[in-house]
Amino acid sequence: MASSPPHPIPAVLALADDLSGAAEAARALGGPVRLSLTAPAGDVDGPASRDLVVDLNTRHLPPADAAVAVRSLLDSGGFGGAGVYxxxxxxxxxxxxxxxxxxxxxxxxxxxxLVVAPALPAARRTVTGGVVHVDGVPLHETNGWRAERAAxxxxxxxxxSGLPVRTIPLEVVRSxxxxxxxxxKGAAASGVHPAPDAETDADLDAIVAAxxxxxxxxxxxxxxxxxGALGRALARPAVPAPVSAPARDAAPLLVVAGTAEPGVARQIAHLETLGVCHLPLDPDELVAGAVAVPANVVVRDTVLSIDGSAGLHPGGGRALSAALAALATAWPGRPDLVLTGGETARATLDALGVRELDPVDEIHHGAVHSRTSDGRSVVTRPGSYGAEDSLVRIxxxxxxxxxxxxxxG
Structure with a gap:
């Protein structure tokens, strides 16, 4: 196990570009944490008592606007210095x-x-030779970008591109x-940013320790x-068990599958075996506002998904997420929510006026259970995560x- 840092570490400020990733990071850090959907004011005196994870919601912004969002947050109150975070x-x-x-x-x-390390061993995503691999296959040979406009x-x-990075080989990481x-240190001195290879959590632990x-x-x-490696390195006291919320079994459960991942169809099929109603939605009708809440399912646990039988619509995800969010917001009974895909999750919570979440636990890797200020449960999960029983487990x-x-059956 990597050694602990030699001095106490102040609270962490984490920036994410979508909500499901922000929730994943909040749970991975392991300490007391706030998960905010708005950039906080930089007017807190003294060290923070909790980590802060901010969803900047920049995944689908133009690059220049995304950069401004990052820069604005870091310039807004000494977050990167020795004060609050x-x-x-x-x-x-x-x-x-x-x-x-x-x-x-x-x-x-x-x-x-910057120390650049995108490996995610829990999802079988590794970096060797400076190349991201998914299940051992180089990223550019997979279909992981099929819903994107670019290759x-x-x-x-x-x-x-534009940020000089240098691959640090795996044998150095494991030395x-x-x-x-x-x-x-040598990479930084030569004006480049180190990007270490990593295949395991132990590799990431070593990178964080260094x-x-x-x-x-x-x-x-x-x-x-x-x-997660950062959370393990900081080794802070365990977060107290959350106070139980009032039972909401009488409220419907609404699963909003806002993702083009093919595995989600199999996850939904497993969910249907529990008696959950499945409503596949025509994407054109959904975006046109021609889909209404069916009166006969509003008291039932329901999953909404995009009917992909006509193929994907690269670049159309934002409009579909907004339309799904509008439908979920109109759903009667204040349902608890399961939201797959960071863009759909953010659009739905924006429509509901939710500005902060309290992470409660992680049902499985990446599936984070949070609560809103009024006690509603919200589970966020990246669209590409989870085995076939993911939605059933949630x-x-x-x-x-x-x-x-x-x-x-």
Missing amino acids: GLLYKKIDSQLRGNVAAEALAYAEGAEA PPRSVAEAF ELAALVAEL ALRLGPGFRLLGSGGLA AKALRPHLAATPAT
Whole structure:
């Protein structure tokens, strides 16, 4: 296990580009945490008592606007200094989607170097030879970017075009800590940002340990796996068990599957065996506002999904997310929500006026259960996460009575 940092570490300020990633990072850090959907004012005196994770909601903004959002937050109140938050972490997508280059350039301002580590071993996403692999296949040879307008990058360096990065080989990551520290420091001294290879959580632990040895001028940028390594390194006291919320079994459960991932169809099929009603929605009718809440399902647990039988609509995700959010907001009975896909999750909570979430627990990797200020449960999960029983596990966690429901086949 990587050694702990030599001095107490101040609270962490984490920046994310979408809501499901922000929730993933909040749970991975492991300490007391706030999850905010708005940029906070920088007027807090003294060290913060909790980590702060901010969803900047920049995944689908133009690159220049995304960079402004990062820069504005870091310039808004001494967050990167020795005051309120003394340690920075930037969450990026493990498949390098979004404005990773533009946001990294803004994040690097004022830093000695960024330590770039997008590997996410829990989701079988690794980095070797400076290339992201998914289940052992180079990212650019997978279909992970099928819903994007652009082609996937062939390397981490290509993804961060404009930000000079240097691959740190796996053998250096797995060498003595002093050697890795020297490699990171040498890269920074030569004007490049180190991007260490990583295949396991132990690799990420070593990367974080080395970065912490070099001080807060070396800013961490990576996946939720890197956030988990940071949480393990800080080794703060366990968060007290949350106070039980009033039972909401009488409220409907609404699952909003706002993702183009093909595996979600199989997850929904498993969920239907519990008697959950499935409403596949025509994307054109949904965006046109021609889909209404069916009167006969409003008191039932329901899953909404996009009918993908006519193929994907690259670049059309934002309009579909907004339309799904409008439908979910209009759903009667104040349902508890399961929201897959960060854009859909954010659009839905924006429509409901939710500005902050209290993370409660993690049902499985990436599926984070949070509560709103009025006690409603919200589970967020990246669209590409989870085995075939993912939605079943989430539903049973929120509605334990479903565990005794016979499968209908």
